[in-house]
Amino acid sequence: MVLGNYKSAVAARSTDKGILSASQDGGIVTQLFAFALDEGIIDGAIVAGQGAEPWMPEPVVATTRAELFAARGTRYTISPNMALIKEATRSYGLDKVGIVGTPCQMQGLRKAQLYPIGMRDVPDKIALAIGIFCMENFPYQGLETMVEDHCTVKMESAVKMDIGKGKFSVYTERGGLSQIPLKLTHKYEQPGCHVCLDYVSNLADVSTGSVGTPDGWSTVFVRTKVGDSVWARAVDAGCFETKPIEDVKPGLELVTKLATDKITKNQKTVEARASFGVKADGSGKALRNPYL
Numbered sequence: 001m002v003l004g005n006y007k008s009a010v011a012a013r014s015t016d017k018g019i020l021s022a023s024q025d026g027g028i029v030t031q032l033f034a035f036a037l038d039e040g041i042i043d044g045a046i047v048a049g050q051g052a053e054p055w056m057p058e059p060v061v062a063t064t065r066a067e068l069f070a071a072r073g074t075r076y077t078i079s080p081n082m083a084l085i086k087e088a089t090r091s092y093g094l095d096k097v098g099i100v101g102t103p104c105q106m107q108g109l110r111k112a113q114l115y116p117i118g119m120r121d122v123p124d125k126i127a128l129a130i131g132i133f134c135m136e137n138f139p140y141q142g143l144e145t146m147v148e149d150h151c152t153v154k155m156e157s158a159v160k161m162d163i164g165k166g167k168f169s170v171y172t173e174r175g176g177l178s179q180i181p182l183k184l185t186h187k188y189e190q191p192g193c194h195v196c197l198d199y200v201s202n203l204a205d206v207s208t209g210s211v212g213t214p215d216g217w218s219t220v221f222v223r224t225k226v227g228d229s230v231w232a233r234a235v236d237a238g239c240f241e242t243k244p245i246e247d248v249k250p251g252l253e254l255v256t257k258l259a260t261d262k263i264t265k266n267q268k269t270v271e272a273r274a275s276f277g278v279k280a281d282g283s284g285k286a287l288r289n290p291y292l
């Protein structure tokens with residue numbers, strides 16, 4: 001159950017080289033939204049666009065492929081995508097909204113759909129929720145310190161950042177690579193991430209991350225009826241190259257291990273905080289997706 005409910009799990013990558021060129025992993029998020037936009041499944045998607053500072057995300061409502069493409073890649077800091085939900089339905093007038101987010105944002109989304117206090121236009125207009133895997137996140141100043149002080153790279157010179165195999169990596173525009181061990185980045189993590197009990201976006205329609213599959217590919221969990229329908233149509237249309245997850249290394253074994261490690265470690269923090277009176281929503285019970 002640490003991986004949540006899912007109908008299928010596959011290894012996949014976009015067949016569009018243009019998408020892959022600047023996506024974080026297999027281009028699953030951008031490709032699936034682009035297909036959904038083309039097919040009228042969504043009118044637009046809330047993604048993490050470029051903010052005021054280098055690598056500072058700012059949520060945007062992307063209604064064109066160009067806007068989706070401009071938001072490709074991972075920004076390892078908070079992009080409050082949920083904050084645009086009302087804007088998307090009201091100011092932009094979208095009836096079918098796509099949204100990408102971290103596991104906590106998928107939880108916020110489902111809560112807003114189930115208890116739409118101040119969100120009465122929203123619940124029926126969420127057409128596709130894509131969740132990304134997430135072990136931890138960083139405040140912008142923390143990310144800047146990791147990149148500029150530890151990796152000695154200017155934020156504006158970085159072209160990609162990545163976390164994997166125990167390292168935080170920064171790729172530069174001149175082809176350089178600077179890496180630091182994750183033991184140096186832990187102190188910059190958001191404290192809220194230490195009570196987070198979801199690694200793989202259990203509540204999304206489709207969730208994806210790099211862990212479990214080779215470089216340039218993604219692990220994809222298809223979770224809900226909506227997700228299943230959109231994913232099947234996109235695969236039929238030739239948007240994705242797929243392989244059975246059992247045929248790739250390291251596969252679901254590593255995803256399961258990391259999800260278990262995250263939940264076990266953070267459950268201890270939940271309990272420690274509860275012992276001095278801080279109540280968190282950390283029952284430890286597996287979260288159930290109400291949209292299955």
Ligand code: FAD
Binds near residue numbers: 049071138
């Ligand atoms: P792309 O096609 O490149 O699209 C990525 C989409 O995510 C874009 O729409 C972009 O706007 C949006 N996005 C970028 N940054 C953010 C953000 N901060 N918040 C919300 N949306 C954003 N994967 C793992 O396998 N293991 C991990 O431990 C892990 N940790 C992560 C931690 C963070 C903070 C984030 C943001 C992502 C993490 N990921 C992790 C997910 C991984 O980095 C990729 O985002 C995911 O595999 C999707 O890649 P893609 O090529 O399909 O997406």
Ligand code: SF4
Binds near residue numbers: 103137196198
């Ligand atoms: Fe959200 Fe959890 Fe990721 Fe922190 S670790 S950003 S709380 S999903």
